[in-house]
Amino acid sequence: MKTHSNIVVTVSVNAPNSDLKASGEIKLDPNIGKPVQTEKNVDLETKVSNILKDLLLKAIYTSIKDPVSRNIIDHLKTSHPEFRSKNKLCRNIMLDMRKKGNFDDFLMYIREPHKALKSWVEKYVSDYCMERDSDDKSLIGKKANEMFRNNVLQVIECVKEASESNEITFEDWLQRFNNTAEEIISISDNLFDHFGRKEVQVMDINYFTTELIKSLDDLKISEEKVLDGWELKELKTVTKQPHVLISESLLGCTAVCPFCKIMCSQQTDIHPGTDHTAPSHFPGAIWGVYDPNTKELDLPTCNEVVASDDTFRNRATEMMPVKYKDYRSMEAYASWSIAADTSLEANLYWKWVVANFTQQIVQYWSKDYLEDRGYEVKCTNIPSEWKNMTEEEADESIRIMFQ
Ligand SMILES: [Zn+2]
Ligand SMILES: [Zn+2]
Helix, strand or coil, X not given: CCCCCCCXXXXXXXXXXXXXXXXXXXXXXXXXXXXXXXXXXXXXXXXXXXXXXXXXXXXXXXXXXXXXXXXXXXXXHHHCHHHCCHHHHHHHHHHHHHHHCCHHHHHHHHHCHHHHHHHHHHHHHHHHHHCECCCCCXXXXXXXXXXXXXXXXXXXXXXXXXXXXXXXXXXXXXXXXXXXXXXXXXECHHHHHCCCHHHHHCCXXXXXXXXXXXXXXXXXXXXXXXXXXXXXXXXXXXXXXXXXXXXXXXXXXXCECCCCCCECCCCCCCCCCCCECCCCCCCHHHHCCEXXXXXXXXXXXXXXXXXXXXXXXXXXXXXXXXXXXXXXXXXXXXXXXXXXXXXXXXXXXXXXXXXXXXXXXXXXXXXXXXXXXCCCCECCCCCHHHHCCCHHHHHHHHHHHCC
C-alpha cells in the first residue's frame, strides 16, 4: 500500500489591496491520502471540501498579517502625535518616566537611549492594541477580524463564480477558481496528491461547492474568538512588526554625545554635511562626570564646559589633558557640534532628576568607580533651585523644548 507520510501542499497567497505575495507549506495529516477513504456517513464531496477549507483557512490567515500590521501603523500615526517625530516621541517618553518616577527607567534612557525608545514604543503599541473599546474588543482583534471576514467573503465569491457553469469537472472548477481568485489566493495542483484525480471527477460539483461555501462561511464565526485574542506576537511572522516599523521610522540618527551620551536629535539615520547635535545636554552628574580632586559629581552641561578653560582626559586623548573647547580636534568628537555657552545650563527636567534621585545616581556611579578605580563619588553641591523644582516645571520644560 502506498504511504503518504510527507505530503506537502503548497498554497500561494496574494493579499488583496497590497503588494504582499506570501506562500506557505501546509503539512497535511499523512493519513489523508489518495484514494480518499470515504468514512461512513461522510461523502467524498464533504471530505474534499473539508481539505480545501483547511488549506484556504491557513492561506487566509497568512494573507491578513501584513495588512493588519500596516493598518495599525497607519492608525497610530494618524491618531497619536507622539509617533510623528523623534522629538515628540522623546517628549512623551520623558513625561511618562517623570510620572512613573522609576530611577531604572531614567537609567536605561541615559545609558541605552535607543534601546529605551524601542522598548517604550513596543510596550505602548502592545498596550494600545490590547486596549478594549466599549464592545470589549481590542484594536488588533478588530482589525484582524475585519480583514479575515473580508478575505473569506472574497474567497466565497470566487468559489461561487467558479461554480457557475453546469456539468463541469473538479479540475475545471479548480482551474476556474484559481483564475478568479488569483489576486487573493490560489491552490496548487499538488492538491491532487491528496485524492485521486479520477475519483474526484465524478463528484457532484454543485453539492461540493455548497459544502465548501457553508464551511467557509462558518469560519467567520468559528475564528472570531481566535482573532479577538490576537496580540502583537501573532504578527511576529510579518515582514516587519508594527512597533519595529514605527521605531525604525522615528529613531533617526543613533549617534550619542561623546561627553554626556545624550542622543543626536537628527531625524534621519545619516545626515552628511550636518553635525550631530542635541537641543540640550545632560548635567555631568547624570553620566558620572566628576572632579578627580574632590570626587564631586559635576553639574555643568557639555555646553557650559566647552565654553570654559577646563580640560578632560580619557582613552581618546591618550590620557593627556585636552581643553574641552578644543574637543573637535579629537577625531572621536569632531562630528559633534556643541554650542559653547555658559548660559545653557541643564534643562529643568534633568535638574529635577538629579535633585530627586541624587542618592541613586551617587550609588550607581560609586559602584562603578569602586570596582574600577577603588573610590566612590559624591554629590553635595546641588543648588537649592534644583531641589525646589516642581514636577510641573520639569514637565513644562520638556514640552517647550520638544514642541
Ligand atoms: Zn553632551
Ligand atoms: Zn546625528
